[in-house]
Amino acid sequence: MTGDQRCAEDVLQDAFIIAFKELGKLKAAENFGGWLRRIVINECIRYCKQAVQWKHELLHENTEPAEEAGDWWAGLDLETVHKAIKQLPEGCRQVFVLYVLEDYTHRDIAQSMGISESTSKSQYQRARQLLKQYINTLMAIHG
Amino acid sequence: MDKLKQHLRAHREQLDIDAPGDAVWLNVKAAAPVVKKLSPVALLYRYAAVLLVAAGLSIGILLLLQNSVPVKNAGAVAFVMPALPATNKKQQPVLPSTEPVAQPGSEKKSLANNKKPARIDPYELLGSFSNNYAQLVKLQLKSIRNTPVWGEETGYFNDFKSSLEQMDADEAALRSVIKKNGLDEHLLEQVIHIYQQKLDLLKTLKSEIGKVNGSRKPANADSLKSYFINI
Numbered sequence: 001m002t003g004d005q006r007c008a009e010d011v012l013q014d015a016f017i018i019a020f021k022e023l024g025k026l027k028a029a030e031n032f033g034g035w036l037r038r039i040v041i042n043e044c045i046r047y048c049k050q051a052v053q054w055k056h057e058l059l060h061e062n063t064e065p066a067e068e069a070g071d072w073w074a075g076l077d078l079e080t081v082h083k084a085i086k087q088l089p090e091g092c093r094q095v096f097v098l099y100v101l102e103d104y105t106h107r108d109i110a111q112s113m114g115i116s117e118s119t120s121k122s123q124y125q126r127a128r129q130l131l132k133q134y135i136n137t138l139m140a141i142h143g
Numbered sequence: 144m145d146k147l148k149q150h151l152r153a154h155r156e157q158l159d160i161d162a163p164g165d166a167v168w169l170n171v172k173a174a175a176p177v178v179k180k181l182s183p184v185a186l187l188y189r190y191a192a193v194l195l196v197a198a199g200l201s202i203g204i205l206l207l208l209q210n211s212v213p214v215k216n217a218g219a220v221a222f223v224m225p226a227l228p229a230t231n232k233k234q235q236p237v238l239p240s241t242e243p244v245a246q247p248g249s250e251k252k253s254l255a256n257n258k259k260p261a262r263i264d265p266y267e268l269l270g271s272f273s274n275n276y277a278q279l280v281k282l283q284l285k286s287i288r289n290t291p292v293w294g295e296e297t298g299y300f301n302d303f304k305s306s307l308e309q310m311d312a313d314e315a316a317l318r319s320v321i322k323k324n325g326l327d328e329h330l331l332e333q334v335i336h337i338y339q340q341k342l343d344l345l346k347t348l349k350s351e352i353g354k355v356n357g358s359r360k361p362a363n364a365d366s367l368k369s370y371f372i373n374i
Contacts, residue, residue: 009167013174016167020175073147078157085158100148101155128147 001044001097002051003086015043041102045094045112052090054115072132084134088127095120096127193279200272201335207268208328269326269334276338283345284374287352291369295355303348304374310341348374 002008019039026035073081088096094113098104099120104112106120113120151158292300314337321330352372 005161008161009163012163013167013170016171017174020171071146071150073150078154079160081151082158082160100151101158103152 001048001094003088003090003093007047007051011043011047012040015040018043041098045098048090048094049113052094052113054091054119073135076135080135080138081131084131084138087134088130092123092127092130095123096131099124189282193275193282197272197275197279200268200275201331204268204272204331205328208326208331266326269321269331273334273338276335276342280338280341280345283342283349287345287349287374288371290349290352290371291356292352292372293356293369297370297372299355300348300351300372300374303344303351304372306344307341307374310337310344313337348372 002011015036019036022039026032085093085096095109098109098112099106106117106124109115109120110117314334317330317333317337321334324330
């Protein structure tokens with residue numbers, strides 16, 4: 001979500017320290033995994049809220065999904081997809097990760113990131129388009 | 144859910160490629176709040192404190208029982224102290240008359256005039272004392288239950304378990320007798336004895352576990368299957 005290994009490590013470190021300090025608040029030991037995950041995601045969101053400068057024009061982009069020819073991602077190497085996700089610009093990368101990998105709704109993203117729901121949707125569409133472009137480029141370079 | 148999302152969520156684990164460096168975990172370890180573990184000496188002090196309280200309470204109960212045991216025929220006979228002026232107290236030591244003087248009706252009055260400290264319910268004290276001992280037993284049990292055992296089968300410790308169960312049964316029977324017939328010195332001593340036996344047994348069990356673990360722990364003990372005694 002941070003797009004940078006060092007920042008990700010800082011966030012992870014902060015999240016684990018918080019978890020240790022708040023361990024007493026964990027009610028059921030079997031929920032530990034989900035509880036820790038929630039802390040890590042919240043820390044990521046907190047970091048991203050500070051780091052991402054939402055540009056005015058990005059907030060009013062078209063939210064209509066672009067026409068896509070077939071399942072262009074099918075059969076793709078996931079390492080390439082991972083690399084492409086990391087290259088996504090700030091803002092749309094966070095929305096993409098939260099929506100796709102963390103299964104947040106656009107409403108949840110809007111609330112947690114302090115943006116509108118339509119911005120979240122538009123950022124997601126933008127991320128998809130860019131992802132496709134990056135992957136095509138990567139494929140063209142590496143074959 | 145759109146297809147791209149479905150596809151990526153289905154292969155989510157394959158996208159977990161980046162791993163944090165070792166420095167992260169070292170920093171977390173350094174920054175994590177230290178959980179204070181009681182040293183054996185501190186634990187010993189804690190046990191000693193509880194024992195002291197328990198011993199104090201039991202002495203209190205014994206004294207109280209001695210004081211509250213009714214004197215035989217007390218209703219019929221009373222010892223009357225001669226009333227002397229306070230100034231003569233030093234010169235003439237007061238001795239109780241050896242001849243019992245029967246004074247029906249005066250008994251209540253003299254008892255009322257004696258300012259005795261507020262009476263403490265011996266059963267309440269017994270309860271409090273038992274709680275302290277039970278707390279000690281609980282602490283020992285908890286410590287044993289949390290000690291991993293290897294090198295011996297669970298059955299090895301069965302004798303300890305059955306002895307403890309027997310002591311529990313004895314204690315229950317004793318309590319039932321106390322409930323039925325009332326508390327006396329002999330019964331109190333028996334209650335104390337049972338608790339002491341329990342503590343001794345648990346202490347022996349702990350030391351046995353230590354011996355078994357110590358003598359049979361090979362170099363790769365971590366790979367051994369250990370278990371916890373369900374006592």
